[in-house]
Amino acid sequence: MIELKQVCKSYGHKRAVKNVDLKLPQGEIIGLFGENGAGKTTLMKAILGFIRYEGTITLDGAPITTKNIARISFATSEHSFFPDLTARGHAEFYREHFPRFSEKRFYGLIEFFDLPMGKPLRGFSTGQKNQFEVILALSQGADYILMDEPFAGNDVFNREDFYKVLLGILEPHETVLLSTHLIEEVSGFIGRAILIREGSIVGDVTMEELEEQGTDLMTYIKNTYHYRPDRVSKALQDMTGEEG
Amino acid sequence: MKQHGSVFLLMVRSTFYKVLLLLGAATLAETAVFVAFCLRGPTAKGFGPELLLRQGRIAWIFGAVMVLMTLLLIRTGTEKGAKTGYTLRRLSVSERWVFFWQSAYNTLCYLLLWMWQVLTVMLLCAVYVHLAPAEYVTEQTVFLAFYRSDFLHALLPFEETALWVKNVLLVLSLGIASARYPMALRQGSKQQEISGACCAAIAFFVEEIGSVNGAISILISLITIGVSVYRAMDREAQYEKETA
Numbered sequence: 182m183i184e185l186k187q188v189c190k191s192y193g194h195k196r197a198v199k200n201v202d203l204k205l206p207q208g209e210i211i212g213l214f215g216e217n218g219a220g221k222t223t224l225m226k227a228i229l230g231f232i233r234y235e236g237t238i239t240l241d242g243a244p245i246t247t248k249n250i251a252r253i254s255f256a257t258s259e260h261s262f263f264p265d266l267t268a269r270g271h272a273e274f275y276r277e278h279f280p281r282f283s284e285k286r287f288y289g290l291i292e293f294f295d296l297p298m299g300k301p302l303r304g305f306s307t308g309q310k311n312q313f314e315v316i317l318a319l320s321q322g323a324d325y326i327l328m329d330e331p332f333a334g335n336d337v338f339n340r341e342d343f344y345k346v347l348l349g350i351l352e353p354h355e356t357v358l359l360s361t362h363l364i365e366e367v368s369g370f371i372g373r374a375i376l377i378r379e380g381s382i383v384g385d386v387t388m389e390e391l392e393e394q395g396t397d398l399m400t401y402i403k404n405t406y407h408y409r410p411d412r413v414s415k416a417l418q419d420m421t422g423e424e425g
Numbered sequence: 426m427k428q429h430g431s432v433f434l435l436m437v438r439s440t441f442y443k444v445l446l447l448l449g450a451a452t453l454a455e456t457a458v459f460v461a462f463c464l465r466g467p468t469a470k471g472f473g474p475e476l477l478l479r480q481g482r483i484a485w486i487f488g489a490v491m492v493l494m495t496l497l498l499i500r501t502g503t504e505k506g507a508k509t510g511y512t513l514r515r516l517s518v519s520e521r522w523v524f525f526w527q528s529a530y531n532t533l534c535y536l537l538l539w540m541w542q543v544l545t546v547m548l549l550c551a552v553y554v555h556l557a558p559a560e561y562v563t564e565q566t567v568f569l570a571f572y573r574s575d576f577l578h579a580l581l582p583f584e585e586t587a588l589w590v591k592n593v594l595l596v597l598s599l600g601i602a603s604a605r606y607p608m609a610l611r612q613g614s615k616q617q618e619i620s621g622a623c624c625a626a627i628a629f630f631v632e633e634i635g636s637v638n639g640a641i642s643i644l645i646s647l648i649t650i651g652v653s654v655y656r657a658m659d660r661e662a663q664y665e666k667e668t669a
């Protein structure tokens with residue numbers, strides 16, 4: 182389990198993450214939702230040790246270091262692959278550094294998405310690059326797969342395929358923490374939703390709990406964020422002078 | 426050891442073909458100025474290989490290729506359109522080793538550039554001896570040219586140990602500083618040892634007999650190597666301390 186205790190991160194005077202306490206057990210698909218700049222990416226980077234932070238983050242009770250970092254993989258819309266390397270080159274490189282790298286899963290997914298094996302990644306389209314980024318994260322043999330807006334730039338059919346593949350291939354011990362704005366698209370397959378706003382966790386609910394409450398994820402998020410549905414019509418009314 | 430080899434191979438796969446293309450382009454450019462010089466025929470100033478190299482601005486081409494090679498090499502690890510640092514920081518070898526292997530690879534590339542340039546000018550000189558009118562050529566022509574031309578002498582200093590030391594240190598400082606640059610960027614700092622190494626190489630590679638340029642160049646190279654290695658080790662130690 183990944184456990185965050187009182188995690189804080191500031192950029193200058195701006196506090197990007199405030200006193201976050203969170204537990205991410207194995208075997209869950211978790212959605213991480215929040216507006217732009219809410220702290221989703223910062224939280225993921227803190228877990229991966231890419232940025233300095235206050236508080237503690239542990240993986241099965243141990244700090245996350247080079248010794249256990251291979252248990253966490255990362256797919257980001259910023260892309261973490263090597264643009265001059267081919268897909269095959271990546272497989273050979275990752276095999277050496279991630280002992281649990283699954284060639285079966287890697288080549289299976291490459292074939293499924295029909296990605297070229299011998300072409301350098303910089304020649305891929307944005308959609309293909311996103312696909313490859315996620316394939317690498319899924320193939321590393323990590324127990325925790327962090328995904329930060331992995332489908333930005335992919336069309337809806339492509340994303341749909343990915344969700345199906347994700348559900349089909351994940352092993353019971355694999356955890357996915359998926360940061361996205363596509364709430365309605367992912368609400369069907371996540372088991373838990375974490376809401377972050379201005380660096381603080383403002384909501385943490387399982388889909389079962391939502392079902393028991395007789396509500397859906399979108400309504401829960403709107404309620405948590407105190408979303409005012411009449412806000413747009415009021416603004417339009419003010420601008421046009423017409424009655425709503 | 427395989428992991429170390431894969432990091433070295435990553436550098437090779439990412440840039441080596443580009444390095445070869447650059448060297449090929451340099452040879453073409455130098456051959457073009459050689460042909461232009463030969464077509465002009467003897468002038469009032471004479472007609473010899475050192476004149477060819479002076480008037481043909483081959484030293485300038487060499488300097489430009491060195492700068493281009495530097496720009497090419499510092500891109501590995503900071504490629505446009507990707508954050509490869511996210512992967513490099515999660516490898517089974519520490520970033521200190523990535524820095525070491527990148528330094529080794531870059532140094533070999535600069536060494537190749539040096540050797541390539543020596544071979545190219547020797548070939549051009551050989552062609553010159555073959556083509557030039559008999560009154561301009563003796564058995565000693567090429568040998569003397571390497572003594573009379575400061576650029577040629579800097580490239581191949583024969584028994585002048587101090588020049589060999591200066592050149593080796595220049596190559597080493599360029600190799601190490603160009604590996605430090607992407608590492609510093611990944612760690613969020615902008616250190617510019619590579620600029621110092623490049624300026625030193627351009628300003629002091631060619632020196633007149635009896636000048637103090639050689640001593641200054643050796644000093645700058647030693648400082649560049651020391652600062653680059655110290656900063657790389659120090660930052661990595663800090664990172665390890667933070668994540669221990």
